[in-house]
Amino acid sequence: MDTNGTPQIECVGLGKSLPSGARTLTILDRIDLAIDAGELVAILGPSGSGKSTLLGLLAGLDRPTTGSVRLEGRALEGLNEDELALLRRQRVGFVFQSFQLLGNLTARENVLLPLELTGVAGARERADAVLAEVGLAERAHHYPAQLSGGEQQRVALARAFAPRPAVLFADEPTGNLDSETGARILELILDMRARHGTTLVLVTHDQEIAARAERQVHLFGGRIERDERGRP
Secondary structure, eight states, rough: OOOTOOOSSSEEEEEEEEEEEEEEEEEEEEEEEEEEOOOEEEEETTTSHOOOOOOOOHHHHHHHSSEEETTTTTTGGGHHHHHHHHHHHHHHHEEEETTOOOOOOOOOOOOHHHHHHHTOOHHHHHHHHHHHHOOOOOGGTTTTGOHHHHHHHHHHHHHTTTTSEEEEEESSSSTSSOOOOHHHHHHHHHHHHHHHTTTEEEEEEHHHTTSSSEEEEETTEEEEEEEEESSS
């Protein structure tokens, strides 16, 4: 919680439904969840349980059908698209399974982009410093197609952490990597999160990855089945 006792992320009665032919498909149903600043939370569940949908709603990437989401006290449903985009740029970082780098930009330029969008002073120096932090100082001038999958995900990590986000949302960040590379990426995420004091909300189906979290939220059928605190 912050100094006022308010969770950094909070959702109440959160629901997401989509039309499916003549009926309605419920993806999430009445989710209540509060996450404090600095927490490391793993969201688990089988395929189709609503993990990625929940992450997208908490991050303001999607709008709920019902309920509300508050990020650092701000009700996301009350913000327009420009206000949401500004909040995400200033306070939120993202890491995805598919890297989502811009192929026509070098590693340095991919990391520079969010810094330039937010007008960070000394953006180039900051980009180079965070690329060095992920071990890619010598690869800054390479394009994504010239990098391995693990290197691309490290660039994505550098891009996410460069603006010093308060919250990092990670959706299956090791899902497209072999087990050895994935393990190295996970250690890097956890190390950077600890060093930067970032709240981390991590979607995974991997119990070994989830075991590293301080808290595990288990989804099943679009609802929270269990919310376990403390390392197992």
